[in-house]
Amino acid sequence: MPRPCTRCGSPVPDGAWACPACGAEDPAARAFVLQEDGRFDAALAAWDEVLALQPGDPAALEGASFCHRAAELMREGAAWDEAAWGQKGITFFEAGEWALADMAYGRVLDLSPLHLSAVCGKGLANFKWAAALKARGDSTAPRRFHTAAVAIREALRLHPGNAALNRVLSLCERELGRP
Ligand SMILES: [Zn+2]
Numbered sequence: 001m002p003r004p005c006t007r008c009g010s011p012v013p014d015g016a017w018a019c020p021a022c023g024a025e026d027p028a029a030r031a032f033v034l035q036e037d038g039r040f041d042a043a044l045a046a047w048d049e050v051l052a053l054q055p056g057d058p059a060a061l062e063g064a065s066f067c068h069r070a071a072e073l074m075r076e077g078a079a080w081d082e083a084a085w086g087q088k089g090i091t092f093f094e095a096g097e098w099a100l101a102d103m104a105y106g107r108v109l110d111l112s113p114l115h116l117s118a119v120c121g122k123g124l125a126n127f128k129w130a131a132a133l134k135a136r137g138d139s140t141a142p143r144r145f146h147t148a149a150v151a152i153r154e155a156l157r158l159h160p161g162n163a164a165l166n167r168v169l170s171l172c173e174r175e176l177g178r179p
Helices: 027-036 040-053 058-076 082-094 098-111 116-135 141-158 163-175
Strands: none
Touching: 027 040, 027 058, 040 058, 058 098, 082 098, 082 116, 098 116, 116 141, 116 163, 141 163
């Protein structure tokens, strides 16, 4: 999902660090890319740049707050195993902290790529996150529905025919405009 350039307001495509219209390096686009990449300290610094340009920007405040907690969690959990990260994922999921749940399940999958409950957790956390974004009209909701769909398809590959997963996948696909 393109974000508006912090300088001229033109859309900056996903993955681009500079605005194609005015050429300005866009800290919001950079923050997004770094955050998605799990580089939370660098992303936090970029969100702080956005906030210096646009004080109170809701996406930047939310991004900064998430990156701050995620960076702390990465330091705290540097030696954690997949079970410890999985437990964190469940705790964040139950608290409705979808971004942190997604990050914790992502760590489980870094350690153990075919971990079924983490694949399911990642899919469901992204689905809930996407639904919350959609409810408040956030333009990044389709990106989350897409991430959810990718994880749930992977979960279905590991656990074929699971009815609950199939239901969530079809809801994601409906949001993404597929039959
Ligand atoms: Zn621009």
